[in-house]
Amino acid sequence: MVRFTDKIPAFFKRREWLLFGLIVLTFLFFNVQEPNNYTLVKLLNQTRVYMVDVGFMALGMLLVLILGDIDISVAAIAALSATVMGVTYKAGQGLPFGISIVLMLVTGVLCGLVNGLLVIRFKELFPMIITLATQTLYRGIAYIILKDQSAGSFPTWFSKDLGYGLVNIFGLDVPVMLLCLLAVFPLYHLWLHHTVSGHRYFATGTNLTASRFSGIHTDKIKLSAFMLNGLFAAIAGFFLTSRTGSVKYTIGTGFEMQAIAVAVLGGASTSGGKGSVVGLLLALVLLTALKNGLMLLYNDAFILNLSVGLLLILVVLIPNLLGMLNKYRTVRRQRLELAKT
Template sequence: MNYIKKIQSKHSNEFTLTIIFIGIFILMGALSPDKFLSINNIKTMAFQMPEFGIMAIGMMITILTGGINLSITNGAALSAIVTAFILSSDFSETNPIMGVVLALIACIIVASLTGIINGTVIAYIGVAPMLVTLGTKTLFEGIGLNFTKGGAISGFPDIYSEIGNGDLLGIPIPLILYIVVIVISYLLIERSAWGTEVFMVGCNETATRFSGINTKKTLMKVYLFSGIMSGIASLIISSRYNSAKTDYGSSYLMQSITAVVLGGTSISGGHGSVVGTIVAIAIMQVISTGLNILGVNRYIVDIITGGILIVILAIRFISKEMADKKMIKLRSASSVK
């Protein structure tokens, strides 16, 4: 019965978010029809949203376990910097195709290593995810700064910029990558045995461990998956800007957490959906783009994002408290009978 209620609640949340998205899209379109509804603006959002969305999916899976990945943007930046060194080398200049292939492989390897480091300390040593990823956030940022000396690395082969700026049959390549990531993530998280384990760990890790599931292995895969997502996002970011720097994509940290929570994922883990997160990402992209078009200061947009997160968390907490009190009353009433 509880499982059925959770499924109904999930679909209800997704439906509500879809209505909100449509409403906000119509509102922004009405406020600035010439700019917001222009083909150029829609295309720009299609190029921008994937890097944010892929990062948010990487954040979502860690929150599903009751954890978090505060180093996701710094891991992405470090992956992009290593990629940039290969792309700007003499080898890539004389062999652009091979250079891009090696850079892509290096990016995923570095991104995977960032996930493995987080996963090892969290899963096998048992340190709290917030503390671990806060530490690795500083570690990855420090390594990146040491490599770049605070500057940007540029001078990539033209073929590499196609990843973030090109299109296929009129469809932006970043959007195609995003759709592929969404489908794979949905199948892994919501339609696989491992995905079920992820939800179980988020609900109760101790009970899951005693049920015979290797929770350490599950958590390791979660942070590895999160790291790989940050690597894919970094490819889009660095190719779109045709450069790499330690602070590229840094704003996505808070935005991704907000999108995940807005999408219905419980901050304490065990409940959430990929579809809900995707719709929430679209909502935030529309709000951000719409406010920028209306001339709202970028820092005000950050304030609004933080405000949305606080309000959502407060509403979810109050709702949970009310639901718990209602459950206690029902149990008390049934015991009296």
């Protein structure tokens, strides 16, 4: 006995389809409103602004969310790492740019390491609170280093070719940055969903104690997730700097919320154990389409934050409601089965 209502949640549980539908709807909506400014070609170009840096942050955030933790210091890590890069390069007067980049990446990983150590050492503190503290700490350090100054004058290949460069693919001008981001996705997907080490993040996030009893080094898993998250945040800071051309201590403010939003939208659950790289990509596209459209209509960053907030609430609610419905159905089915016996 299969009823129609039984099938609907199964369909919507394929979150990827839900996201895909929302992308199409969002695109059509803004395309009707602004037929000249909101086209696929222009949207593709705007991914440079709206997609790449948040995308890298979201990739790291996904890992932390799968563990059931959260890291709201990523934007601050991006700012601090970029600051380190800018300050050590000193507009060409300091270290070679390559070394500055390495230092930037190391800074990101170190910030993640600090977060991770605090999280595994102080289990009674919520990661939310810990990273709230380190967020102000990291941005504070960036401020001490840079004050109100900005660091810039990076090599041309960085601020021009990478920041603004386009590659012509099948007649479409695709930003170089976007290609960098998209190149990461398949590798990340394979690693997270199809290797033993990726599997362990899901296991640990689903039940930390049982995973530990099953032989997984859960502390190592947690630490590595926060470190990778720091690395991705640094990479996000790198691309953010390349498109703006200079570093200030305030860069990326609020991006952590967008990164969390994208990961959750893409299927991660703040209670851990869930998340999908494909979902993340689709959520990222959706958010990009939405942000770009809203900016065109209102040209006000405030409405942008508001809509991201609304979307996040909705998307956190939907899986919860579906989960409740699903649980109710399972129990009801078992009751029927037991009643028969």
